[in-house]
Amino acid sequence: MVENILSAFALLLDPIVFVAAIGGLVAGIMVGALPGLTATMAVAVLSPFTFFMDTMVGLPFLLGTYKGAIYGGSIPAILINTPGTAAAAATAADGNAMARAGKARLALQISLVASIIADLLATLVLIAVAAPLAAIAIRFGAPEFALLYVIALTLIAAVSGEDTIKGLIAATIGIAISLIGLDPMSGYQRFTFGSVQLVAGISLVPLLIGMFAISEIIVNAEESISGRRKGDAIDPNQGPRLTLARLKRLMPTILRSTGIGTGLGSLPGLGAEISCWISWGVAKRRSKNPEQFGRGSEEGVAAAEAGNNAVCPAALIPMLVFGIPGDTVTAVLLGAFMAQGLMPGPLLFTRDPVILYALFAFLLVSNVLLLMLGFAAIRYLQRIIQIPNGLLYPVVTVFCFAGAYAVNNNIYDIVVMMAGGIAGYVMRKISMPIPPLIIGLLLAPGLERSLRQSLVMSNGSLDIFVTRPGALTLVVLFAGFIAFLVWRTVRPYTQSTVTGETTS
Amino acid sequence: MRHLVLRLAAAARTAVIAFAAAGALAGAAAAQADDFPNKPIRFVTPYPPGGSHSLHAGIITTAAERHFGQPLISVIRDGGGGVVGTTEVAQSEPDGYTLLFGDPTINSLRPQVENLPFTTDSFVPVARINYAPAIFVVRSDGPFKTMDEMIAWAKEHPGELIYSSDNKNGWTYTVFELLKARTGANMRGVEFGGGGPAVSQLLGGNTMAYAGDISVVGEHIQSGSLIPLCVTDHQSMEALPDVPACPDIGYDVVFQFWRGVLAPAGTPKEIVAKLSDSFEKLMADEGFQRLIRTINSTIAFADHEEFARLWAKEIEDMKLIAQQTAK
Numbered sequence: 148m149v150e151n152i153l154s155a156f157a158l159l160l161d162p163i164v165f166v167a168a169i170g171g172l173v174a175g176i177m178v179g180a181l182p183g184l185t186a187t188m189a190v191a192v193l194s195p196f197t198f199f200m201d202t203m204v205g206l207p208f209l210l211g212t213y214k215g216a217i218y219g220g221s222i223p224a225i226l227i228n229t230p231g232t233a234a235a236a237a238t239a240a241d242g243n244a245m246a247r248a249g250k251a252r253l254a255l256q257i258s259l260v261a262s263i264i265a266d267l268l269a270t271l272v273l274i275a276v277a278a279p280l281a282a283i284a285i286r287f288g289a290p291e292f293a294l295l296y297v298i299a300l301t302l303i304a305a306v307s308g309e310d311t312i313k314g315l316i317a318a319t320i321g322i323a324i325s326l327i328g329l330d331p332m333s334g335y336q337r338f339t340f341g342s343v344q345l346v347a348g349i350s351l352v353p354l355l356i357g358m359f360a361i362s363e364i365i366v367n368a369e370e371s372i373s374g375r376r377k378g379d380a381i382d383p384n385q386g387p388r389l390t391l392a393r394l395k396r397l398m399p400t401i402l403r404s405t406g407i408g409t410g411l412g413s414l415p416g417l418g419a420e421i422s423c424w425i426s427w428g429v430a431k432r433r434s435k436n437p438e439q440f441g442r443g444s445e446e447g448v449a450a451a452e453a454g455n456n457a458v459c460p461a462a463l464i465p466m467l468v469f470g471i472p473g474d475t476v477t478a479v480l481l482g483a484f485m486a487q488g489l490m491p492g493p494l495l496f497t498r499d500p501v502i503l504y505a506l507f508a509f510l511l512v513s514n515v516l517l518l519m520l521g522f523a524a525i526r527y528l529q530r531i532i533q534i535p536n537g538l539l540y541p542v543v544t545v546f547c548f549a550g551a552y553a554v555n556n557n558i559y560d561i562v563v564m565m566a567g568g569i570a571g572y573v574m575r576k577i578s579m580p581i582p583p584l585i586i587g588l589l590l591a592p593g594l595e596r597s598l599r600q601s602l603v604m605s606n607g608s609l610d611i612f613v614t615r616p617g618a619l620t621l622v623v624l625f626a627g628f629i630a631f632l633v634w635r636t637v638r639p640y641t642q643s644t645v646t647g648e649t650t651s
Numbered sequence: 652m653r654h655l656v657l658r659l660a661a662a663a664r665t666a667v668i669a670f671a672a673a674g675a676l677a678g679a680a681a682a683q684a685d686d687f688p689n690k691p692i693r694f695v696t697p698y699p700p701g702g703s704h705s706l707h708a709g710i711i712t713t714a715a716e717r718h719f720g721q722p723l724i725s726v727i728r729d730g731g732g733g734v735v736g737t738t739e740v741a742q743s744e745p746d747g748y749t750l751l752f753g754d755p756t757i758n759s760l761r762p763q764v765e766n767l768p769f770t771t772d773s774f775v776p777v778a779r780i781n782y783a784p785a786i787f788v789v790r791s792d793g794p795f796k797t798m799d800e801m802i803a804w805a806k807e808h809p810g811e812l813i814y815s816s817d818n819k820n821g822w823t824y825t826v827f828e829l830l831k832a833r834t835g836a837n838m839r840g841v842e843f844g845g846g847g848p849a850v851s852q853l854l855g856g857n858t859m860a861y862a863g864d865i866s867v868v869g870e871h872i873q874s875g876s877l878i879p880l881c882v883t884d885h886q887s888m889e890a891l892p893d894v895p896a897c898p899d900i901g902y903d904v905v906f907q908f909w910r911g912v913l914a915p916a917g918t919p920k921e922i923v924a925k926l927s928d929s930f931e932k933l934m935a936d937e938g939f940q941r942l943i944r945t946i947n948s949t950i951a952f953a954d955h956e957e958f959a960r961l962w963a964k965e966i967e968d969m970k971l972i973a974q975q976t977a978k
Contacts, residue, residue, distance in 0.1 A: 191700040191727065195709040198942055288857035289841070329731050332842050333819050343738050343768050347730025415851060470870055471851045475699060478847070482706040485866075485946045492870030555728065596844070603841045604813055604857070 155504035159512065164207050167200075168513050171208040172520055175215020180223050180231045182356045182543075183550015186216035187475045194483040202487045202502055207509050209483050213476055214266065214513060217419060217459055218521070221258040221452055226251060226531045227543060229360035233351055234419035234455040236585060237427040239359060241440065241447030248443055249386045252529045256389035257397065257445055258452045259521040263514050265405040265453035269460040270510045272409050278496070281468035284413045289600035290611050292416070294621040296594035298628075299421065299586075305428035306582040308441060314583040317574065321587025324349050331596045332603075344559040351420075351588065353551040353560040357567020358574075358581050360547050364540050365572045371536060393445070400430050400446045401453045408457025413464045418474040419455040421589055424582070426454025460510060467491050467503075684921035687747055688721040694912075696752045697736025699729040702845070703866055706946055707780065707910055708752050714939040718932040723750075732818050733757040734767055741769035745917035747926060750777065753913045754822075755906075759962070759969045761820050774913040776962050777923055778930040779953035782909035784884035785826045785862040786894065788877040793859055798880040798900060801860065805836035814860040815849035816840035822908050823849065825972060826862045826883050829904045853877070864908065865890055866947055883907070889949075911958060927955035 158164075171193075178189040189212050197205030220232030225242030238258060245254035272280070287295075300318075307314020327338045328348030339345040404426035411417040411425065430450030431440040440447045462473040463480075470492035472478035484491050489499055496503060531539070551564040574581055605611035612618050694715075696708040705727055712725040728736035733756070740751040751758075751774065762770045787798065795801040805812040817823040819842055827840055841858060843849040846867040853861045854876060861868070865888065871877040872891070881897040882888055883906045897904045912930060914923060933939055934952045943950055953961060 187700065191705075195713045195725070198710070198713060198945075285851055285855040286857075288852060288855060329734070331844060343735065346738075347735045415848060465851070469851060469854065470867075471847045478702065479700045479705075482700075482709070482946070485706070486710075486942065488945050490870060490947070493874035493876065494870055555730070556726065557728075600841050600843065603839065606810065606839075 151500045152504050152508070154501050155508050158203050158501065158505040159508055161203065163201075164203050164509065165516070167204045167208040168211045168509065168516055169520070171211025172215040172513065172517055175212035175217075176219035176222070176520070176524065177215075178212070179216035179219025179235075181550055182223060182229050182231050182360055182547055183352055183553055185232055185352060185554070186213055187479060188553070189213075189216050190476055190479045190483075194479055194486075197483055198486045202489065203505060203509075205487060206483065206506060207513070209480060210506070210510065211513055211516075213480065214456075214459055214517060217456055218259070218262045218452075218517060220455075221262070222255065222524075222528055223543075225254045225258060225448070226528065227360075227539065228363045229543060229547075230355065232419075233355055233589075234423050234458075235451075236355060236359065236420070236582070237423040237451035237454075238448055240427075240582070241442070241444045241451070244441070244443030245445070245448065246532055250443070251386060251532050252525060253387045253389055253393075253445070254448055255525045255529060256522075257393075257448045259518065259525065260389060260394060261397070261401050261404075261449040261453040262456040263518050263521075264401050265408060265457040266459055266517075267511065267514050268402075268405045269409045269412070269457040270507070270514070273460045273464055273510070274507045277464045277468055280413050281464050284415070284465060285469060285471075286617060287414055288615070288617070289597045289604060290615055290618040291621060292414075292597035293594060293601050294612065294618055294625065295414075295417075296590050296597060298621070298625050299425055299590055300594070301629075302424055302428040303583045303586055305431050306424065306580065306586060308580045310578070310580075313577075313579040317579050317581065318583040318587035321584035321589075322591040324354075324584075325588045325591040326595075331592065332599050344557075347555075349563055349588075350554055350557075350560050352554045353564040354567040354588070355585065356547050356551050357564040357569075358571035358585070360543065361564060361568025362571030362575055362581075364544055364547075365568060366575060367536055367540055397445060397449045400434075400449050403433065404430060404450045404453035405457040408454045409461040412458035412461025412473065415465045415471055415473040416593065418462070419458040421586075422458045423451045423455040424586055424589075426450045467495060469493065470495075684919055684925065687922050687925055688719060690748065691722045691724050692719065692747070693726050693749045694723045694752060695726045695728055695736050695740050695749065697728060697730075697733040697740075697757060700727055703864060703946075703948075704752060704754070704910065707943075707948065710939065710942045710946070711752075711780070711933070714936055714942065715929075715933055718936065719926075719929045732821075734761075738768045740913075741773040741915055743915055745915040745919075747914060747918050747922035749915065750926070751913045752910065754910055755908060755965060755969070756818075756821055756825070758913060759965050760825060760972065763966070763969055764820055764973045771966050773916050775916055775918055775923055775955075776958040777912040777914050777955050778927045779909050779911040779951065779958040779961065780930070780934075781949050781951040782907040783864055783949075784882040784888065784896075784905075784907055785822060786865060786868055786872075786882050786888075786891070787826075787830075787860065787862045787880040787897070788853070788868050788872065789860045789880060790853060790856070791876055791878050796878055798897070798902060801880065802834050802836050805834075805838050809837040810839055812836075812838040812860065813858050814838055814840050814862075815853045815858040816842045816861075817845055817849055817863075818842055822864075822906070823862050826904055826906050829883075829906065829972065830902065833903055869947065890947075909961075911953075911962075923955050930954075 178184045190209055193212060194209060197209055217234060220230055220235030221238045224230040224235040224239035225246050228239050228243035230236045230239045242254045303314055303318045327345055330337055336346060407426045408422045411422045427447060427450050430446050431437045434446055462477045465471045465473050466477040466481055472481045481491055548561060551560045554560055571581060601611050612622060694712050696705050698704045708725050712723040715723040728739055737751060737757050740749055743749040789795060795804045814827060831838060843852055846863045849861055850867050852858050868877055872879050879894040881895050881900055883904050884896050886896050887894055931954060934950050
């Protein structure tokens, strides 16, 4: 093993590897930063070109693109409240509030550093315990997934803001939208009204661009027309920087989110889009200042970004150990590995250890590269916020249209985006929170699929959720968690009743 | 270093061509067979990136230009289990500039058992690239290790044998329906949506059997965690010579999963023949063959006439399956 690692590092010394990696990272950051262009798309478009490259040029290039794109999504989320990728949607809430308060640089720096720490730790987990972790993850059957989705749905309470009822309504709308399309089990068409376009369902990314970006643009236009627009943004160079003391305060949040992201990433099917919200919701519950979440909390940015970036290396675990991709990006990467003659699966670790360890070492080194690229980029990026809105938003609008179209090369997705934009605007006006809708949309298909699979397995009996050790553990944990929440909510009332009696 | 620069230059050139192509496609012009093709051809894969279809499409489109005189542009239009992309091709101009990368489930079976916006008559076959049988597999720590034992176990425990399936009317779904129809065994399939999740549920001990492509199960057979029972073909596979063909051990379950190119119905015969010839030349390309081998795949080319015969027979066979499985 030691000599494998040494020869692996020797492979990394070739400067071409670094050229390819930096090229991939830069391409990835740009793709991630443009709304609508996703990591999956970037890796899918670029991967055929790597078929002809050397293994240690092609794969670092693709892995760099993947990492860059997941990080890049947070940049427009912070600067213009428009998540570049679905995984950065949770970052927009706090990141943009910070930018509006003149702390754009600090928000960008927290996002970068949290991303890198999470990625680094998750990569170490991948290297050290990929095989045992994958062995646990693969025992997760449909009943465990169904329970996991139910637990994740409790997040709606955390992201609903003040008005839980409005949050629940929004979540229900999201769930209803997710039902459109083909039934995942039987293949019957649901709510398609005979339209071929609706058979594929409502695409997430165009809807997300509409809900967040287009509605933001409409709100801005309205404010500038009615003259309610606030003054120009504060010069970001005057704003605070990320200091070691600040970072130290954020470390518990980053570590917790890394754990969540790594755990979810190693389970096939739960991607960065869900992990960012779960990390954000958990951080809010554990925070001393939960009321700041959604209004510019530094912890919120750190939690969301650590949560989505930890998924990246973790998603490679099931792909490398079993040859089973956890999400669409790793599915494309799997193809690129195979085209290089590296067959991911149980035999990869014994058959090609040197290349594998070289790729692991590369994953660690690429974080250093991303850190340097990121800090260099932030110096210029923070100025975007000083561009007058009259110039900035038309350009963003063009990118939104191009991005929504590029997802599936489909004009219909632009209709989805516009509808999402109008809906998002209305929701802002009646102060109905948008995140619960997105979470409902993200979680409902997985919950439906795993619940129905479980019931097919058990022949319709609910016993399956308590007779399997994994599922039973989750049920007990969930019940304990709900009991704790109830106790914490009820306790202040009982105490105040007692004190009320003594004073009267 | 120079090597990389050259490669990147080639990549950039292809990208420029691709963008130019997208523009050229917008202004559609009536195609003439003799100057066909005079603009790039769209090669539509109806499944998501990362699966075996998109992998093959990536290789075909990368190596194609030299043999077609124009680039093939890989277009991935997934959704609805293949329905969206297939519908788009079925409804596009039949001029040879839009091709579908199809397979038996989306082109032969599902149009006969589901109400879809296209039928088997919506397409004309152009060329078959290759085909593969499904391999029936069970866990090595499970209660049965051969097909006979599995069927006997299923008959002793009716409804208790749970297997991993892919999609309703998908590949795995169909071969298990055939097996159940032939043996009368009562087994229950859980649809997991694709080969990846289906095999991971089998490996994790949540299901007891599966049938799928060698690219999905091959590694697990080699590592010993899965045992192959038989292949759904008339003879054993080259890669697994010891695994019998299902009919040879008494189970008449034959289903070949082909990957082939189809054009919208109404495409002129001369253009179909020309495309078929170009695909034949591509199959002989050394670089193409090398890339196909790296993904553990094979080539089993059939030109448009042979493919048409095979396909017509398969549509008939599928009619039988549709009747058998319609319970």
